[in-house]
Amino acid sequence: MLRGALAALLELEADLTVVGTAGSGSEAADVVAETAPDVCLMDIQMPDIDGIEATRLVRERSPHTRVLIVTTFARPGYLRAALDAGASGFVVKDAPAEQLADAVRRVHSGLRVVDPTLAEASLFEGTNPLSEREREVLRLAADGRSAGTIAAEMFLSAGTVRNNLSAAIGKVGAANRVQAARLAQEKGWI
Structure with missing residues (x-):
């Protein structure tokens, strides 16, 4: 339901077109391989493989596709892992629709987009100490x-x-x- 709502919101933007949706991490990587979008929106928690591994797959299969993580899991460790996997941005789902559309545009233009509160927390939490x-x-x-x-x-x-x-x-x-x-x-x- 949320996936459909995000797609519908983005389709309302005159300069954005949704070319596909997926219900799992591996399906997302497959859809990207078939459609080669400019930007792929990805969640962290998904069936089969998580959004971090799916981001790696997307970047391998379609290197020009930029990944924007859109999630409710605003955790500093996820931010670092997503960026390390090749994501260009990380925003939380409770952001207003116009901010999401702006984040897609910014990522498409080659900029990094990171939720400011999460970026601050990431700076103070440090890196993951676990092997x-x-x-x-x-x-x-x-x-x-x-x-x-x-x-x-x-x-x-x-x-x-x-x-x-x-x-x-x-x-x-x-x-x-x-x-x-x-x-x-x-x-x-x-």
């Missing part, structure tokens, strides 16, 4: 999986998983792995 393995272990631990279960899924020893969990807990300043996962999710680090 890729620590992020993956925390993602799996977030839904209550045991160290043994995580070890089996990642083809690691339970000791290695516990070491990674311990390191992640220390890096985010948490008391336990549940709190570490929650804090890392809130900051957009996992």
Whole structure:
């Protein structure tokens, strides 16, 4: 419903044309490969692959297409990850429609567009301190999986998983792995 509403709002702009919509990250990458739009609007949380990975795919399949992240998940870690993946902008969904249209135009012209509040938070939050393995272990631990279960899924020893969990807990300043996962999710680090 929201995807359709955004498309309809953008179609009201005389200089903007919506050439396709998608319901998942991989579908978005496929639609971009078929239509080669100037700008692709992308969310962070989507079925199958997330918006960060989908942004990478879009940029690989259509290098001239610029990606503008439009999301409710205004987290500093997501901003950094999106920019690192090749996004040209990051705005929140509660912005007025005219601001979204302006953001599309600005990204199309080659400028970067970042929500100012999120940019400020990103400066003060710092970068994600977690290694890729620590992020993956925390993602799996977030839904209550045991160290043994995580070890089996990642083809690691339970000791290695516990070491990674311990390191992640220390890096985010948490008391336990549940709190570490929650804090890392809130900051957009996992």
